[in-house]
Amino acid sequence: MAVELNSLSAVDLVRAYRARSLSPVEVIEASLTRLGTVDTALNAFCLVDEAAGRRMASESEARWRRGEPLGPLDGVPVAVKDTNHVTGWPMRFGSRTMPDTPSQFDTPGVARLREAGAVFFCKTTTPEYGWKGITHGPLTGITRNPWNPAKTPGGSSGGAAVAVATGVAPLATxxxxxxxxxIPASFTGLFGLKATFGLVPNFAHSLGTLGVFGGLTRTVADSALMLTVIGRPDGRDAFAVPFRDVDYADGLDRGVEGLRIAYARDLGFPDVDGEVAAAVAAGVGALSRAGAAVSAVSLDLSGLRRVMGVIWRSGYAGALRHLTGSQLQMLEPELLELVVQAGRISAADLQWAQDECRALSNRMQAFHGEHDLLVTPTMPITAFDAGIDTPDRQAFPEWFDWTPFTWPFNLSRQPAASVPCGFTTAGLPVGLQLVGPAFREDLVLRASRVVERDLPQKTLAWG
Incomplete structure (x- = not known):
């Protein structure tokens, strides 16, 4: 029974709670049992609070018995990334420089999940301050990929991806x-959505408009449900857009017939693995068969690499400016070097980079005047060996270089999602990226659902 419970989606769980065929108490026990097995093998969790999970599940069970659920996620287990505050738990940012002191508040997205009745029971691993696209660091060590433990799950939400992929929880922040x-969605065969900046309230960060709160799920429908919840307003974010009361599950199965979809094979970054390209092409074929007008386009964004480097280095120098000299020496050496390099960036350089971001946003707005959606690979490669920052220092000097399809759409602030589209002969997942105009998450979700339906994925056997 536990194996069956670990395979259920959030939508399935809520349906079962409503029918009283399943209890949140049963589900949290299955989650805790699976967590123990997974963590021993993959090292994906930095905090486990069994008592809190059982208490919240018991309270949820009582609400369902009364027919008074708090919201659409009442009783659903959610794993929380260690870059988010949870009241009563420490938030370490994956760093030895952060104190083991309980937070006094929830991050906005966590607060929305709590209000909707979600059950919190663990925090997941992240690299130090979430600075890179893999998950290993001095505080928690190496997190591993459930499809092949010798490989990385990606990052920085690597522990979150492992929690969902292995069935510990159907949702993770x-x-x-x-x-x-x-990145971790692509490397672990999950669905992951980055919403338009400002749609989901969040705390301010030195990375400015790049950072977005979101989550990882096994299904598109679960992601739509999660976005509906976390997109609700929070007065602590002065830069959030006015609240749009949207249920993202509405119209999820409307399909893509008549949509104009552009297919860019490489965005000007030519090093795409052949098996990755073939899997993405299969996903593009699914969209075409569903009635979309798909056209190949040449879209070169490779000139933005320097822009990303300037903003990333400056942002992290700002985020870590509170650290003392002795604390700086506690950082992972590569992160400390990033901060040192930021000292050579001038104010004019930073202003130039920000101007380039605005120009990119305008360019992509014009692009979407002709194309409803853009399709690219999520990653040019599949998961590589765990514990290293890059699979090839010559081809990919920094993590930005092996993730060239993801960060451009942080710079432009657009919604973008990775949806599973196949596997390599080595059994590693491949992701297809769908990018939409600002605030058209509905289109991204609809197209993702088409790919999900047309290309059924392997089920990860775990535990």
Whole structure:
């Protein structure tokens, strides 16, 4: 029974709670049992609070018995990334420089999940301050990919991806400042959506408009449900857009007939693995068969690499400016070097980079005047060996270089999602990226659902 429970989606769980055929108490026990097995093998969790999980599940069970659920996620287990505050739990950012002190408040997205009745029971691993697209660091060590433990799950929401892929929880929170939701989604065969900046309230960050709160799920429908919840307003974010009361599950199965979809094979970054390209082409074929007008386009965004480097380095220098000299020495050496490099960036350089972001947003707005959606690979490669920052220092000097399809759409602030589209002969997942105009998450979700239906994925056997 536990194996069956671990395979259920959030939508399935809520349906079963409503029918009183399943209890949140049963589900949290299955989650806790699976977590123990997974963590031993893959090292994806940095905090486990069994008592809190059982208490919240018991309270949810009582509400369902009364017919008074708090919201659409009442009783659903959610794994929380360690870049998010949860009241009563420490938030370490994956760093030895952060104190083991309980938070006094929830991050806005976490608060919305709590209000909807979600059950919190664990926090997931992240690289130090979420600075790179893989998940290993000095505080928690190496997190591993459930499809092949010798490989990385990606990052920085790597622990979150492992939690969902292995069935510990159907939902996990993440953050995406350069691909940190979409990278692990692609590497672990999950669905991951980065919403338009400002749609989901969040705390301010030195990365400015790059960072977005979101989550990882096994199904598109679960992601639509999660976005509906976390997109609700929070007065602590002065830069959030006015609240749009949208149920993103509405129209999810409307399909893509008549939509104009552009297919860019490489965005000007030519090093796309052949098996990745073939899997993405299969996903594009699914969209075409569903009635979309698909056209191949040449879209070169490779000139933005320097822009990303300037903003990323400056942002992290700003985020870590509170650290003392001794604390800086506690950082992962590569992160410390990033901060040191930021000292050579001038104010004029930073202003130029920000101007380029605005120009990109305008360019993509014009692009979407002709194309409803854009399709690219999520990643040019599949998961590589765990514990290293790049699979090839010559081809990919920094993590930005092996993630060239994700971070451009943080710079432009657009919604972008990774949806599974196949596997390599080595059994590693491949993701297809769908990018939409600002605030058209509905189109991204609809197209993702088409790919999901047409290309059924393997089920990960775990535990």
């Amino acid at each position: 993440g953050g995406d400042g350069g691909g940190s939701i979409r």
